[in-house]
Amino acid sequence: MTVYLRRSRKGGDAAVPSDSPSPYSERPVAQARRAKARELVERLVAEGRVRFTHPSDDEVAEWRRVVNYAKRHGMEPEGRRIEKVPYGGLGLEFFLAEGPHPNARSQRPTASGPVPVPARLVRLHPAVAALRDDDQHLVMPSALRRRSLLLLQGLAAEAKRRGYEVRKVR
Template sequence: MHRWSPLNERQLALLGWLASSKESDEPWDPGELRTAYALRDRGLVTIKRSGGEVDAQVTEAGTFYIQHGHHPDDPAHAREEKTAKGKAAGGARSASYADRPVALARRTKAKELIERLVTDRRVTFTKPDDAAVTEWRRVIDYAKRHSLSPEGKRIESLRMWNRDLQISLVEGPHPNSLRQRPNEAPLVRVPSQLRSPHPVVAALRDDAGRLVMPASLRRRSLLLLQGLAAEAVRRGHTVKDHEVPSRRRSRAYTTHDGRHHPSSYSLREGELDLRVGA
């Protein structure tokens, strides 16, 4: 496959969304990341990752593809490039993304979804594939960004344990919108060295079977836990060890009769409990 090979429907939809949308609060799923990296390999987007955050930006070549429908390096269109650049800005190829088929189709689906949710409150899709889940997340994001939900309500999506996708219309703002802004919240100091740690943190440090991870991450985790423990004590709260079960099962499983058992606390993890008041 060449750098200038035509994009498939999923790649084209993601490229258009990245070029036109605002930031989304929906996390990237593996299928979306694979599509984004395919676009990067063609020089259409750049990708930067920091921790769990993904920053994907459309390049000049990506903008060209959206405007002209082909890669600027495509030799089949080399003779047409000058002609295409000379077309009027209001021509069909220069139309805004909001007027393009992908955006129009997504707006239609978003409106239809809202109408169903207003009537039924909840819509469930049985075992959709990754492409369908990605598209529905885009539709939900479109509805959020364009304020299509009824006043005082919001859309929530949930991938169930049996792989069904459940979309609901619920009351009130998202809980995250009610939290303190980072610049308004009081700071919790994290020590640079683990000196005189809280007994609970010291017990985690000395137990090689807890907080099983690379040494640098383990040290950072202990420093974070110590910062939280010290601040909790300063505020008059109680810090206690998190009870470790004798069974070390940590993965979720489903029995033959269809009963789902979520993952349990693992001995390899490390937690502490903060008790506020009663």
């Protein structure tokens, strides 16, 4: 018989006898979670949305684990991701959203260094010029207002340089 050490909940090591440790993927909890994840993904593909009305806290926790399992093990359909939103106050709704998550590493901007801030307010972008000429917005001491306009001009110029549209909105 082989003895494996396992960290106990109290922080110490506990000797646990075992003939051979089974990998996590073969344990009953993982198999059940994989089956639930597969079923959820199949339902989402077929139905678009899956709703659970009035789930208990334990059910919500289990469904979160199932979704995390599906995400970790690449079970989401290509080009889509599972999203969870509240439904009807106490309910829970899952749906498939298009594309990567907004916080995904693939969505993060590449490091391109600091954005240059101009020293003078010249050749202003029209949106920044409109703010400068509007006395109702950016109401603050003149030194802070000038600094704010310089920062906004730097951001507008950099955004245009990167191909974004910068425009004045109400």
